Amino acid sequence: MREIRLVEACHICDIAEIERLCFGEPWSEKALELLLRDGNFGVTVLEEGVPVSYVGVISAVPEGEITNVATHPDFRRRGIAGELLEFLKKEAADRGIDSLYLEVRRSNEAAKSLYEKSGFSVIGERKGFYKNPKEDAVLMGWRKE
Ligand SMILES: CC(C)(COP(=O)(O)OP(=O)(O)OC[C@H]1O[C@@H](n2cnc3c(N)ncnc32)[C@H](O)[C@@H]1OP(=O)(O)O)[C@@H](O)C(=O)NCCC(=O)NCCS
Structure with missing residues (x-):
């Protein structure tokens, strides 16, 4: 069964594993705990109660910065990240x-x-923003209608 939930402390361990599977410089469990405080938040898709995808947001009302979006490699191309972003908005x-x-x-x-x-x-670009390997970032934004 698929569910969408706000990220809670009990999800952090599985989300850190998704980070390790998806990124060369993954967020640690300690870093991910930032999503549990100061108005920040995350949303996770659970399959049979286990996180398989997540998105994190650093909040600075009325703006939010998305930290990462990632879906476990075994669960990709099933519309999960799309659902996650709809819930997030x-x-x-x-x-x-x-x-x-x-x-x-x-x-x-x-x-x-x-x-x-x-x-x-x-909405813009940031030259040489990424390291390992070095690459430009594309800056993207969404605004509520
Ligand atoms: C990007 C990522 C989050 C997509 O997750 P997902 O759950 O597989 O995405 P969805 O199944 O919801 O796909 C939604 C849309 O994304 C695009 N998409 C997803 N995977 C794609 C792929 N491999 N190639 C091209 N387009 C793709 C498509 O437009 C897709 O719509 P469609 O299925 O109707 O064609 C996933 O590939 C991932 O975790 N990648 C590694 C981490 C990463 O790069 N995160 C982004 C950091 S900025």
Whole structure:
């Protein structure tokens, strides 16, 4: 059974594992705990009670910065990240956040396509933003209508 929930402390261990599977410089459990305080939040999709995808948001009402979006490799191309971002936009609006921003590697066509389908558009670039390997970031944003 698939469910969508706000990230809680009990999800952090599984989300850290998703980070390790998805990124060269994964967020640690300690770093992910930032999503549990100061108005920040995360949303996770659970399959049979286990997180398989998540998104994190650093909140600075009325803006929010998306830290990462990741789906466990075994659960990709099932519409999970798309569902996650739809839920995220409603949750953000409920919290008084009317615009969301994120950076994405220029070469990450899967993520850019996901964000465009979810209503984000390109608003700028950051030269040499990423390391290991070095790459420009594309800055994308979403604004509540
Ligand atoms: C990007 C990512 C989060 C997508 O997760 P997902 O759950 O597989 O995404 P969905 O199944 O909801 O796909 C939604 C849309 O994203 C795009 N997309 C997802 N995977 C794609 C791929 N491999 N190639 C091209 N487009 C892709 C498509 O537009 C897709 O819509 P479609 O299925 O109708 O074509 C996942 O590939 C991932 O975790 N990648 C590694 C981590 C990462 O790069 N995160 C982004 C950091 S900025």
